[in-house]
Amino acid sequence: MADGARAKERDFPMKNTTIFIFAFLIIIAGGIFLFTKGEAKQDITGNVIANNEIQKITLGIKNYNYYPNTIKVKAGIPVRINLDESVRGCYRSFVIRDFGIAKRLATPEDYVEFIPSKKGTYTFACSMGMGRGKIIVE
Numbered sequence: 001m002a003d004g005a006r007a008k009e010r011d012f013p014m015k016n017t018t019i020f021i022f023a024f025l026i027i028i029a030g031g032i033f034l035f036t037k038g039e040a041k042q043d044i045t046g047n048v049i050a051n052n053e054i055q056k057i058t059l060g061i062k063n064y065n066y067y068p069n070t071i072k073v074k075a076g077i078p079v080r081i082n083l084d085e086s087v088r089g090c091y092r093s094f095v096i097r098d099f100g101i102a103k104r105l106a107t108p109e110d111y112v113e114f115i116p117s118k119k120g121t122y123t124f125a126c127s128m129g130m131g132r133g134k135i136i137v138e
């Protein structure tokens with residue numbers, strides 16, 4: 001019986017290896033999925049950091065638009081916006097017309113900065129207007 005089992009193993013050595021590799025890849029894929037999901041969550045909750053010196057906002061891309069696409073900031077405190085690595089192409093050309101901002105943010109480290117002096121609702125967009133959102137200054 002033991003010989004029979006060993007013979008079976010020898011007949012299908014590739015099959016076992018293939019199954020192992022598949023299982024391994026599925027685990028890796030699952031890990032990457034959870035990891036990137038976790039990152040996206042951080043962007044949502046940790047978006048605006050107002051320490052009375054600067055309000056930092058990181059925008060990503062979701063459903064072909066900036067995410068979040070409505071942001072709230074406090075008037076009179078500088079706002080710094082950068083775009084994470086999910087933002088590509090013309091979405092990296094960032095425009096806030098009301099504050100005279102039009103800049104290509106080539107990397108996630110690049111940013112635009114301005115002081116939202118007046119309360120109100122303003123529009124931000126990419127240079128072609130495909131992606132757009134609102135900045136509510138309170």
Ligand SMILES: [Cu+2]
Nearest residue numbers: 090126128130
């Ligand atoms: Cu665009």
